[in-house]
Amino acid sequence: xxxxxxxxxxxxxxxxxxxxxxxxxxxxxxxxxxxxxxxxxxxxxxxxxxxxxxxxxxxxxxxxxxxxxxxxxxxxxxxxxxxx
Amino acid sequence: xxxxxxxxxxxxxxxxxxxxxxxxxxxxxxxxxxxxxxxxxxxxxxxxxxxxxxxxxxxxxxxxxxxxxxxxxxxxxxxxxxxxxxxxxxxxxxxxxxxxxxxxxxxxxxxxxxxxxxxxxxxxxxxxxxxxxxxxxxxxxxxxxxxxxxxxxxxxxxxxxxxxxxxxxxxxxxxxxxxxxxxxxxxxxxxxxxxxxxxxxxxxxxxxxxxxxxxxxxxxxxxxxxxxxxxxxxxxxxxxxxxxxxxxxxxxxxxxxxxxxxxxxxxxxxxxxxxxxxxxxxxxxxxxxxxxxxxxxxxxxxxxxxxxxxxxxxxxxxxxxxxxxxxxxxxxxxxxxxxxxxxxxxxxxxxxxxxxxxxxxxxxxxxxxxxxxxxxxxxxxxxxxxxxxxxxxxxxxxxxxxxxxxxxxxxxxxxxxxxxxxxxxxxxxxxxxxxxxxxxxxxxxxxxxxxxxxxxxxxxxxxxxxxxxxxxxxxxxxxxxxxxxxxxxxxxxxxxxxxxxxxxxxxxxxxxxxxxxxxxxxxxxxxxxxxxxxxxxxxxxxxxxxxxxxxxxxxxxxxxxxxxxxxxxxxxxxxxxxxxxxxxxxxxxxxx
Numbered sequence: 001x002x003x004x005x006x007x008x009x010x011x012x013x014x015x016x017x018x019x020x021x022x023x024x025x026x027x028x029x030x031x032x033x034x035x036x037x038x039x040x041x042x043x044x045x046x047x048x049x050x051x052x053x054x055x056x057x058x059x060x061x062x063x064x065x066x067x068x069x070x071x072x073x074x075x076x077x078x079x080x081x082x083x084x
Numbered sequence: 085x086x087x088x089x090x091x092x093x094x095x096x097x098x099x100x101x102x103x104x105x106x107x108x109x110x111x112x113x114x115x116x117x118x119x120x121x122x123x124x125x126x127x128x129x130x131x132x133x134x135x136x137x138x139x140x141x142x143x144x145x146x147x148x149x150x151x152x153x154x155x156x157x158x159x160x161x162x163x164x165x166x167x168x169x170x171x172x173x174x175x176x177x178x179x180x181x182x183x184x185x186x187x188x189x190x191x192x193x194x195x196x197x198x199x200x201x202x203x204x205x206x207x208x209x210x211x212x213x214x215x216x217x218x219x220x221x222x223x224x225x226x227x228x229x230x231x232x233x234x235x236x237x238x239x240x241x242x243x244x245x246x247x248x249x250x251x252x253x254x255x256x257x258x259x260x261x262x263x264x265x266x267x268x269x270x271x272x273x274x275x276x277x278x279x280x281x282x283x284x285x286x287x288x289x290x291x292x293x294x295x296x297x298x299x300x301x302x303x304x305x306x307x308x309x310x311x312x313x314x315x316x317x318x319x320x321x322x323x324x325x326x327x328x329x330x331x332x333x334x335x336x337x338x339x340x341x342x343x344x345x346x347x348x349x350x351x352x353x354x355x356x357x358x359x360x361x362x363x364x365x366x367x368x369x370x371x372x373x374x375x376x377x378x379x380x381x382x383x384x385x386x387x388x389x390x391x392x393x394x395x396x397x398x399x400x401x402x403x404x405x406x407x408x409x410x411x412x413x414x415x416x417x418x419x420x421x422x423x424x425x426x427x428x429x430x431x432x433x434x435x436x437x438x439x440x441x442x443x444x445x446x447x448x449x450x451x452x453x454x455x456x457x458x459x460x461x462x463x464x465x466x467x468x469x470x471x472x473x474x475x476x477x478x479x480x481x482x483x484x485x486x487x488x489x490x491x492x493x494x495x496x497x498x499x500x501x502x503x504x505x506x507x508x509x510x511x512x513x514x515x516x517x518x519x520x521x522x523x524x525x526x527x528x529x530x531x532x533x534x535x536x537x538x539x540x541x542x543x544x545x546x547x548x549x550x551x552x553x554x555x556x557x558x559x560x561x562x563x564x565x566x567x568x569x570x571x572x573x574x575x576x577x578x579x580x581x582x583x584x585x586x587x588x589x590x591x592x593x594x595x596x597x598x599x600x601x602x603x604x605x606x607x608x609x610x611x612x613x614x615x616x617x618x619x620x621x622x623x624x625x626x627x628x629x630x631x632x633x634x635x636x637x638x639x640x641x642x643x644x645x646x647x648x649x650x651x652x653x654x655x656x657x658x659x660x661x662x663x664x665x666x667x668x669x670x671x672x673x674x675x676x
Contacts (some may be wrong), residue, residue, distance in 0.1 A: 009665055010293035023169050027162045032332050035155075035324060044295035045304025050322045053292060054150075054380040058165045058373050065172045065366035072177070072362055080330045081666045083357045 008079040015071050017062045026052060026060040091230050094483035095490060096266055099245055102261045102494075106249030109257045114523050115541050116253030117530050118185040119353040120441040124259055126360040130367025132262035133351045135269065135491070136341075136499035137164075137368070138375060139215075140222025140555070143269055143492035148464025150383030151390075154321035157383070159335045164223045165369060165376055166335070167342025170568075172365030175343060177556065178575045180361035181664045182625040185353065187443040188511040193576040196387025196657055197582045200517055203589050205507050207566045210347045211559040212507075213541070214345075216500040218556055220545025222493035227422060230486035234545050242494060243542040255354060258498045263493035270374055272488025275473040275481055280385050283475060290381035290607050309388045315399040316391070317445030319359075321384065327625045334570055337632030341560030343398045344568030347496075347503035358667035386467040394459065400452050405434040414473035418466055425461035428614045437462075501541065505534040522675060532611065557629040561600060565592035565635025573643055578661045580643065583650040596635030600628045651659040 017063035034047030111117040149159040192201025227238025281293030397404030509530040604616040
């Protein structure tokens with residue numbers, strides 16, 4: 001692989017790793033592993049850990065995919081590999 | 085107008101719409117039949133993916149599952165949505181760039197091996213057939229409950245409808261009917277939810293109602309629910325019941341399985357560009373999230389409504405239990421279906437609904453003269469099906485829920501049937517048996533295998549092989565342990581070769597099947613299980629449904645180890661991998 005292609009792929013992997021870390025934290029850490037301690041904090045009438053497990057994680061997933069799509073488009077342009 | 089007539093009218097109108105779309109969107113080429121000519125707008129594809137994904141189980145059963153398991157049901161909510169993050173970032177754009185028609189086709193070319201392609205075809209067909217049985221059953225059940233026709237007749241009518249638009253239009257027809265089906269099902273799901281939330285909390289948005297105070301009460305809805313059900317001996321709604329390891333693994337298995345299910349992946353082959361595939365996954369999750377974030381509100385509010393309907397005052401005072409003679413009309417309606425059943429165990433004419441399996445609560449119950457839980461059957465599905473009646477909504481909403489349930493089952497069935505028929509006509513017939521088949525004949529073969537798949541699915545729906553409830557876990561296990569790792573390694577590990585991929589798929593698949601069969605019976609035959617399917621016998625407390633993630637880990641490990649000690653893939657395959665990693669080859673004059 002030549003070096004711009006290598007740099008593009010590296011930047012891609014960096015973005016995806018970053019987003020997957022957030023993906024892991026909101027679901028497995030906030031929603032499952034730390035659910036008990038987080039439940040002592042409340043968001044209105046919902047315990048925070050419970051909220052992350054049944055609402056917050058889903059909203060975060062949604063944001064993550066759109067951030068990824070926008071980020072990758074920018075990356076495509078920067079490296080001149082965009083489609084139009 | 086009578087309710088039955090109204091239901092026939094609404095369901096009939098929705099079917100007429102689907103058939104109308106089918107006539108408009110006929111497929112003229114294999115490209116249109118398999119991938120809708122790659123011309124679907126990303127938002128439209130997102131909507132179609134949402135309908136494809138959300139099955140009868142999501143629409144009818146999930147809220148009830150949440151209602152009766154509370155926090156622990158979060159694994160389904162996170163698992164079935166978090167998979168889209170993996171799909172969007174690790175698979176969809178690259179497979180779209182590859183630009184072919186089926187999932188086994190990618191595996192066959194990437195691993196330069198007909199064997200790998202055949203293994204993928206087998207996994208795909210096994211996963212999809214098991215899944216489609218449940219959909220056909222869902223169609224029959226929905227017809228039976230709402231239209232009062234025989235179960236078999238219901239399945240036959242469902243087969244007929246799917247036949248018309250799937251055989252005629254292929255992926256193109258399916259895509260546009262799925263869009264219509266999404267609109268029907270999401271409207272049918274949210275309207276009763278909005279009204280229930282309004283009645284209980286005064287908030288029209290169910291997602292906010294979940295965290296709101298009860299109207300005119302000052303107590304938060306979930307606190308009230310936790311209190312009343314613990315007073316009746318149940319575990320608190322918001323409390324964790326299962327083990328942390330098992331909950332995490334089940335979530336992971338569902339996520340990886342979701343990302344690896346072929347009928348979902350092929351939806352991303354239908355958009356024009358790589359960029360569209362990325363956005364489209366986001367749109368799909370947005371449309372799915374509307375239902376999946378509403379479901380926790382529906383579940384908790386329905387549980388509260390049901391409990392408070394029976395337990396009208398302080399627990400333990402005799403007058404606080406509803407007199408059976410005074411039960412509301414919807415209770416009577418659902419009693420006739422057998423989904424709700426009362427037995428007056430202590431003969432006091434009142435309904436006691438509590439957890440009689442809780443030993444700490446038994447003594448108190450005995451002192452009050454309670455002799456066991458008297459709501460002996462409360463089917464989970466009631467939580468969605470009876471919602472409009474519980475909330476006192478007009479008849480047209482009930483008719484809408486019927487149409488919504490059917491839309492959810494039909495749209496998923498059609499997507500699965502397309503995945504099966506394209507694996508047969510494109511991967512088996514054109515790919516392996518008759519590589520020189522002309523396009524016209526392949527299109528005909530596609531339609532014929534679709535027809536065969538519909539007949540098989542209908543037959544299995546009518547004569548479920550006894551393990552229908554178990555098999556959805558199998559579908560996710562197969563997808564997670566075999567398909568997902570093979571696809572991901574094919575994109576992210578250039579050095580991955582034929583030997584590694586095939587060994588990995590077989591190891592992942594084999595270990596998952598063995599683990600499921602040991603507890604659930606070999607090929608699900610009753611009595612052939614080696615160990616009882618209970619928590620104390622599970623390896624490290626991992627239930628069979630959660631094993632897909634472990635199977636995937638085994639697949640990754642074996643594949644990487646074998647690839648290390650065998651020859652690197654040929655030059656042109658390494659170029660193929662480089663090529664799918666970029667949306668378009670870099671231009672010399674690019675702004676780079």
